[in-house]
Amino acid sequence: MTTLTKLQPAPVIDETTRLLTEHYVFPETAEQLADLLHRRLAEGAYDVDDAEELARLVTADLQSVNGDRHLRLRHHADPVPPKQGAANLAAIRRDFDTSLGGAPRVELLDGGVAVVELAPMLFPLEWAAEPLSAALTLASHAQALIVDLRANRGGDPDTVAFVCSYLLDERTHLNTMYWRADERTEQSWSLPHVPGTRFGGTKPLYVLTSDSTFSAAEELAYDLQQLGRAVVVGERSRGGAHPCEGWTVHPHLEATVPIGRAVNPASGTNWEGTGVQPDVPCAAADSLSRAHALALARLEG
Structure with a gap:
């Protein structure tokens, strides 16, 4: 003690x-x-x-x-x-x-639906770029993708932008940070180029959240949701938007x-206190099967 x-x-x-x-x-x-x-x-x-x-x-x-x-x-x-x-x-x-650099699971489910689990954190990009690029490139040829953030407790905003870059087609404004120290704002954008291959911005994309999903992991879910790029499935996240x-x-x-706070360009606000609200609410334990079913139904449609 x-x-x-x-x-x-x-x-x-x-x-x-x-x-x-x-x-x-x-x-x-x-x-x-x-x-x-x-x-x-x-x-x-x-x-x-x-x-x-x-x-x-x-x-x-x-x-x-x-x-x-x-x-x-x-x-x-x-x-x-x-x-x-x-x-x-x-x-x-x-x-x-x-944790294999924060990408402990890449799996292909029935129907050409891939799952990439990002956990327990979105690690600093100088560490994580290589394993994340490998995981996302491996999943890039899937027909639909599920990004599992249920056990992710946060991390690096630059890594959020890096992951988003694989899930979009064009350079996109993701978020703006306000920093108290010098009262400046700093925009976060997806990258114009990525190592490996993009999954892209048109195929079905689902993001899984739980009541433990926190901080930068929430930003990843929130940014993709606000852009209309992903369907969030699971539980309301913890609600921490302050680096x-x-x-x-x-x-x-x-x-x-x-020392700062996030301002999303689409919503004009962030997920502080409220968490990311799922588009398809369900228990976190059921969210993978629910997202898989949604993906299959969309692909079949």
Whole structure:
């Protein structure tokens, strides 16, 4: 059990609130949260001996004002590297190495319908371009495609654009990010060229979601849905549209703070708090068979 023997809760709260006020994409909410955390600290709410328990308590308070699920105090069993973002990067590298680069399943179902599962993350593009290109190229000659995001918890917006590029015919505006740091906007577009072969923008495409689908995986589903390119099948996703950064605030604790927000060019908004609403709602466990049946019916029609 990890203890706070060398670092009491107060310095953790002080550093977390400093990061909030300096970086959180919603400055007014950041001030509210900083006041809340300091009040809770003064009340003794964080007087615990266990870093994991402190992380749970602080995360609940951080998410209590506007429900931002990217806003967290994360516990790490192993000591957290001090460099910004290093803790998260080390963890996702382990996941990358044990998931075939984030494309653990490519399968051809009856009727020429392919399934490509992207999980557990959309990894950084410098890692993931090769395995994703291989998986999507392999599926490119299928008559219809099902992209399974049910177990995908997020990742890199550049990787979202990379995957979308295989599923569209032309360079397309996918999303716009607003960044608090310099109050600028940055557009995300699909690529004019891809390694390998595109599935293209006309054949039937289905995207599977669950209530665990999160963050960049939600963006992938949402972008394709808003473009009218894909039919989303399954459950409403978790609802996190804010890219975040992580900072070490204790040897076993990392504060993750959203530093931007997404604005979809078609809807003018995003999926924050609401999740991606499926076009065909059903239990996540049933969504693959449901999408397969829909694809077969469309191909036969």
